[in-house]
Amino acid sequence: MSTRAPRRTQHERRVATRARILDCAVACLLERGYAATTISEVQERAGLARGTVQHHFPSKQDLVVDATAHVVEARLARFEHEARLVPPDRRPFEAFVDLAWRDLNSPAFFAALELWVAARTDTQLRDRLVAEERRLFERMRSVYASVLGDPYATDPRTPTVVEFTIDVLTGLSMTTMLTGNLGEREAALRRWTYAVALMYGEIAPDDLLAGPRISTSAG
Incomplete structure (x- = not known):
């Protein structure tokens, strides 16, 4: 046979x-x-x-325009895999910030970054990239909410917290890429984790400077 x-x-x-x-x-x-x-x-x-x-x-343009969707699929696959590996007992704010950082410091993100820069002067690439990024973040938002868990998943502040986190950590990733200063990166990630807890009212403003151990109802 x-x-x-x-x-x-x-x-x-x-x-x-x-x-x-x-x-x-x-x-x-x-x-x-x-x-x-x-x-x-x-x-x-x-x-x-x-x-x-x-x-x-x-042409090269045909290639890089279609590469945008390929990058997005690779980024989503890695992101969703990382989300499945989050331990169930991990503190929600720490898990959320860590997951965002892993995505924004991944090879797929840096490949996307190259496309972002090129799209500044390429209308066709920019239009495709905007559409693919919209699709990417729609999927990511639902995963971030599930990682935060209840009661944060349905909290009206969550969309804003997610957007702020992506914006802040995107800047941090780009800065770290240029400077290689890992110590400052780790300190900034800790501070942002506390800032997320502050936005949800889980810690007092003075605690943001002290850097307390975060205690939440979902963690």
Whole structure:
């Protein structure tokens, strides 16, 4: 009895080739930056003929525009995996801030950052990126709420807290990327965790400076 796997269809081969090209494009964005992400570089990484790559993506713009969705899917997959690994007894504010930081310090985030910079002067890329980022954050918001748990998941302050956290930690990630100052990063993460507790009224304003052990009804 033959155990040989069935041959893939033409559609399956096409999908696999396309995914391979996009994987290589994202890796190139991360390792070498937007300017060095060329059809030739991606072709070499993928081990494919130039004609094959250009059959799927005739130009660099076609490639990077489609890479935006690929980056978002990679980022979501990692994010949701990390969320599933949060220990059930972890203090909710600490778990929430830690999960946000892991996402905003991940390879997929830094690949997205390269696309953000390029999108400043590329209308087509910007339009696609805005749509993909909207899809990304819609999924992330629901995961963040589940990590915070009750009563915070349904608290009317939660959308604002999530938005502030993403904005603050995005800036922190970019600063750390440039300075490499891990000590300041850890201190800033602790302070923001206390700030989140303060926004929910779980600690007093004076406690924000003292850095107390956070005690919450959900933790």
